[in-house]
Amino acid sequence: MSASALPAPSSRPGATAPGNAPEWSVTELASALKRTLEDAFGHVRLKGEISGYRGPHGSGHAYFSLKDGGAKIDAVIWKGTLARLRHKPKEGLEVVATGKITTYPGKSAYQIVVDSLEPAGAGAWMALLEERRRLLAAEGLFDAARKRPLPYLPRVVGVVTSPTGAVIRDILHRLADRFPRPVLVWPVRVQGEGSAEEIAAAIRGFNALAADGPIPRPDVLIVARGGGSIEDLWSFNEEIVVRAAAESAIPLIAAVGHETDVTLIDHAADRRAPTPTGAAEMAVPVQHELSADLDALARRHAGALARLVDRRRSDLRGLARALPGPEAVLAQKRQRLDLAEARLAPALAANARDAQGRLGRVLQGLARNPPTLRLARARERLAGIDHRPRHALERTLAVQGERLAGLARRLEQAPARDLERRSGRLARAASLFSSLNYRSVLARGYALVLDGAGRPVGGTEAARAAGRVTVEFADGRVEATVEGGEAPESTRPAPRRAAARRGPAAAPARQGSLFEP
Template sequence: MDSESPKPVGNTPEWSVSDLSGALKRTLEDAFGFVRVRGEISGYRGPVGSGHVYFSLKDANAKIDAVIWKGVFGRLKTRPQEGLEVIATGKITTFAGKSSYQIIIDSLEPAGIGALMALLEERRRKLAAEGLFAQERKQLIPYLPRVIGVVTSPTGAVIRDILHRLEDRFPRHVLVWPVRVQGETSAAEVAAAIAGFNALPEGGRIPRPDVIIVARGGGSLEDLMGFNEEIVVRAAAASLIPLVSAVGHETDITLIDHAADLRAPTPTGAAEKVVPVRAELMSLVADLARRQAGAMRRLSDRRRSDLRALARALPGPEAVLSGPRQRLDLAAARLAPALARNARVHEQKLGLAAQRLARQSPMARLAALRAKLDGYGRVLAQARNTALSAESRRIADARRRLQELEQRGARALARGVILRGERLPALEARLQRAFAQSLMRRRERLRSSVSLLASLGPEAVLARGYALVRDEAGAVIRDPGQLRAGQALGVQVAGGRFGVVVAGGGEGPARPARPARREGPKTGQGDLF
């Protein structure tokens, strides 16, 4: 047998790469359809453009690729972080493009209390750096709120404890916003409840709470993780309504406790902190009322004693009236002399007024005005004479200056005529010379133009041996194709004109032999053709 002959094929079936990959995929998914894997997150790549998340889970000896799809990532309570040890729940499958296997994660949770505490401490530092836990952000809790909003589970013992404690201390109107206090949706529901209470309008159909209590009973650290979520902490810090945190027992500390305006150790303690004890308050009011009544009685007694003492210190009616009576007698004694003195003063004033009135009589004023008018007439006559004399002198001076100007103008005109007569021959000679020079330049330009026209005209071209051919109508023949046999043509050469007859038809674009150039007179102009 030839050593190169093909070997016999056994019973082992042949697989295509795709079939083999599909079989492996089905085998892995059937065998590991639901697994829980514990490992450390490595090579974390946050949501890529598609929204999916890729990373690896590793321990000391092995590593497995992991994928979280976009829809699952949005529902995760614990978000993956680089280096975080977690427990991932999902299924094992293969990726044919890389011939590798991977885990498709459905849920993710921290692996143990240590990992949770490390995650919470990192989150606490981050939120504290943003100032969400600062004391200056805290609000005062109202002393006696009218409406109390409670965010808790409606079916647990917490709400019953709060209502019972409020009933014992001071019954108030309570609004309950039901939420889940544990599970994947707990954080979102609590944050929405806080924001919802803050969104209620003042004076609306549903009363807006004066204080909010976020409450939950005790539980493990994993059970309380919803109140450590960043969305809940930010909602508590952004609340405009004072917020009391009452999550877990007294030893349980969550991040919402740092952001709240007041932390209560238990839900019952929260109810005690938001309202006073009604009986104690009524006793305090009654005691204050008794103290106020006693103080009013003591004040009234003291004022009555002061009034009696002042009444004893007041003088009698005779003592009060004796001074005014004496002043009245003295005024009556001084009244008669004062009236006489007043009459004399007015009489003097009347005499002075009569004198001033006499000086202001019409006759006296008319005489004064007539004297003033006579003075104005004398001043006016004197001013008129002065003005006439000045005007006469001004006219005489003007006449004298005019005569002088006429004489000076006549002398200047005579001198100008003599000067222009002397300059006229010189100007005439310059004009004749300029005209002759201009005429000479124009003649030279005319001769140059005539020479240029002669050298560029058709007669110069015909003089070099060329001819101009025209048909019977006088049109110039440029193409032999236009000719026909027996056609009469006119030919113009330098010596004159003569007629010719075409012996044969036109032959298209074939160019005839070029005639020998006839020597013509050399003018310095090159061949234009």
């Protein structure tokens, strides 16, 4: 870029311009460079490796650099563009970026504002494909245990493909040749922006149909597309399509590209067809072959039945030849009948003679012992035993009467004995009460001293403390006043005058016992 391409700087009063060198402000120079760079390059396509990628910032923008062996340029992807990109930028990925070259005056640097981004070359596409395949396989989406068998003869076939391409015509033509079946086509875009979302929505839409709804639910699905480059087939490598195929409850056949083209939906599908025509062949059998097989099976069945009947007929004939004739079967029975008939007449005669002999012996016994005599003997025996029950009853009554009389005597004597026993116990209790009653002691000359509360006084101290006491004798009570005390009997002299008055004939007083009557 030459200096003549730059706009002239603005003139300022008092500015001096030595020689021909113009005077610029920094902002003017930055603006002039920005306009010149954008006008000169506009939109460009840059191929390079992503370096220093910093994920979406809080603003949603992404910043990184594109570099090759000799240079590096800053790049920015605005938030709206980043959300639309099919291939998100990743560190170390070699890409082709399409965008506009501009400058950032705040850093005196130039950069590219990216509008679209795609892997650079088949190698980059294959590396991205392999990485995605590895991640999805780790989740188990490609496991053989998840795959379902295809129905032998589906009632309805669902097809997800472009309605205008040759693929749908090949599928319909092949289905009509093999076994005509109703076909439901869900039209989608098979490449370009938004195609992956349409394919996934079609698969999920077929699965969402009710089994008994107005639109019949397909028994098998075919997801098909013609051949193309890896970029053209990339919609079938998108994660949303692979997950929809793995989640499909309807058995799914993937027929994307030619036989050498392999996409991720091929791994997630229940069957992979090399071509869309091959998918139609997998979906339905050949009607003519089925008819031929059915005819062959019918012929084999009829032949087998005919051979079975012939073999059973031959077996029956062989068994019939081995069976004896009627004469041979009945000859032995007839001979046994003849022998039995020959033995029957002598046996009947012998039986009659035996019965006649038994009858004669019975008649002889009746003559020796006529019935009248036997009847008389029986009457004698009956008369002999007629009095026995009466005698037994009389003896039983006598024994019971004696027992009853004994019980009556015991019953009469029991009250007297009980009364006598109770009287003795009462007398002993009265004697014991009399001996233990304190009034019996009072009757022998003793007295009971009580204080004012009616409690017994046990000594002189208690009597002096009470003051007035009640003295109880056997015939009544008297009130007394305690005026003073006397010395104990062991320390005072015996009263001689009282002893002399009693005289020599007086016997010493003996203290009675409380237990004496």
